[in-house]
Amino acid sequence: MGIIEKQAVKGTIYTYMGVILGFITTGILFPRILSPEENGLIKLLVSYSAIFAQLATLGFGRVTTMLFTYFRDKEKKHHGFLFIAMSVASIGLVICVIILLLLKPVIIGEEKAELFTEYFYYIIPLIIVVLFFTVFDSYYKVLYNTVIGTFLKEFFQRFVILVSIILFYFNLLGFQSFIILYVIAFSLPTIILIISLVIEKQFNLKPEPGFLNRSLSRKMASVSFFGVLTSFSGKLVLNIDSIMINAMIGISQTGIYAITYFFGSIILISSRSLIKISSVIIADAWKKNDLDMINKIYYKSCINQFIFAILLFIGIWANIHSIFVILPPEYLPGKYVIFFIGLSCLIQMLGGMNSSIISISRYYKVQTYFMIILVVLIIITNFIFIPLYGIVGAAIASALSNLIFNLLKFFFLWIKFKFQPYDYKYLLILIFAVISYYIGYLIPQLDHFITDIIIRSLVIAFVFGSLVLLFKISDEFNNKFNIILSIFKKNRS
Numbered sequence: 381m382g383i384i385e386k387q388a389v390k391g392t393i394y395t396y397m398g399v400i401l402g403f404i405t406t407g408i409l410f411p412r413i414l415s416p417e418e419n420g421l422i423k424l425l426v427s428y429s430a431i432f433a434q435l436a437t438l439g440f441g442r443v444t445t446m447l448f449t450y451f452r453d454k455e456k457k458h459h460g461f462l463f464i465a466m467s468v469a470s471i472g473l474v475i476c477v478i479i480l481l482l483l484k485p486v487i488i489g490e491e492k493a494e495l496f497t498e499y500f501y502y503i504i505p506l507i508i509v510v511l512f513f514t515v516f517d518s519y520y521k522v523l524y525n526t527v528i529g530t531f532l533k534e535f536f537q538r539f540v541i542l543v544s545i546i547l548f549y550f551n552l553l554g555f556q557s558f559i560i561l562y563v564i565a566f567s568l569p570t571i572i573l574i575i576s577l578v579i580e581k582q583f584n585l586k587p588e589p590g591f592l593n594r595s596l597s598r599k600m601a602s603v604s605f606f607g608v609l610t611s612f613s614g615k616l617v618l619n620i621d622s623i624m625i626n627a628m629i630g631i632s633q634t635g636i637y638a639i640t641y642f643f644g645s646i647i648l649i650s651s652r653s654l655i656k657i658s659s660v661i662i663a664d665a666w667k668k669n670d671l672d673m674i675n676k677i678y679y680k681s682c683i684n685q686f687i688f689a690i691l692l693f694i695g696i697w698a699n700i701h702s703i704f705v706i707l708p709p710e711y712l713p714g715k716y717v718i719f720f721i722g723l724s725c726l727i728q729m730l731g732g733m734n735s736s737i738i739s740i741s742r743y744y745k746v747q748t749y750f751m752i753i754l755v756v757l758i759i760i761t762n763f764i765f766i767p768l769y770g771i772v773g774a775a776i777a778s779a780l781s782n783l784i785f786n787l788l789k790f791f792f793l794w795i796k797f798k799f800q801p802y803d804y805k806y807l808l809i810l811i812f813a814v815i816s817y818y819i820g821y822l823i824p825q826l827d828h829f830i831t832d833i834i835i836r837s838l839v840i841a842f843v844f845g846s847l848v849l850l851f852k853i854s855d856e857f858n859n860k861f862n863i864i865l866s867i868f869k870k871n872r873s
Contacts, residue, residue: 442607640714644721
């Protein structure tokens, strides 16, 4: 767990630095500088590129996570693994670009937006850079370095986007130039990863065909096939709501949804770096059939993620009035998007590492089936709720679908492996959250929204954190607090 904790802490620091930048850009500047239509355009470009880039991996990300352990040999350049990954990605890229171009009339016809039609071809360079960032970041992950990818994606990329929107605001860029810089912001992390791999002498594209035997090749093909279904479904789940909103009620509503979605999805941020490094540890544990280690990771990921997630959830909702001081009035219809997307993310965090545990096990096909069920649920519930409640309906659909999805995974792990991480502590956490929220709610609304956010958030965090520490809900939480306290005492003496 030492590797997990060390890299998770570093990754979380960079991630939350990125959250600050993301809040400034997506939460403050984008809605005030760009129109809802322009925000909708950005969301559509990112959504379509994410979906097609994920499809272009042909499921090889799952192969990297699950099977790299069979290639691992630094002296032998990991038996040409990077060459295989690059080759598969290149083939997938060609296939997906062809599919995108063939589907252009359908996509354009569905979107019915002139602005999106004008910038349609910007999807292609975005697909390329997102695809190869995924390849190199996955490669770094199995080399036990998740920090560089997290820094580049969560912080550096957002910094470049921040600079771009500031330049646009001061009329130093036109909108088209801003979009070009936006694409460059996605490109730079990929380029830097390549340079870093070259410097570390890990960028080896020499094949070693004799290493792949029939058994391993079959295993890779099977994992890749189910991997592409799972990963593609995952990206579809994250982006289909925006595409359906745009098709059903327009690009402006997509823009409003995209901005308010950001505030709700902040809850998920802390899990990203943990998932990256834990997946590698889980893969090694499955190879050794170390069920105790897997169960320990499952338990700790559930309890710790839930603590952070519910604190963020109550913090966001307690400050909802201040959030809509920040946002322009036209974004007010997205108020309950924040609530239901936050609830959806809270449900995901409550499940801990359940997806990784299933998808890296010999039952990885089950995760694929669950993902397909989730996609079907998302689409059906969106068709039901968007006509009834607009963009809030899409958020309700997300929360409901995620609840069913996580229940399926919970019961599978419980029945198959007897993994059951939940106990009375979760009820205590929920009670602490209600108490903390209520105390924060009792604070009178202050004149300046920034002062209000700071004081209300600090009070909620103090009450909640104190209760969690006092009742020793999490060993990790208490240990970290004791370390910080001892450092503070040492510095004072």
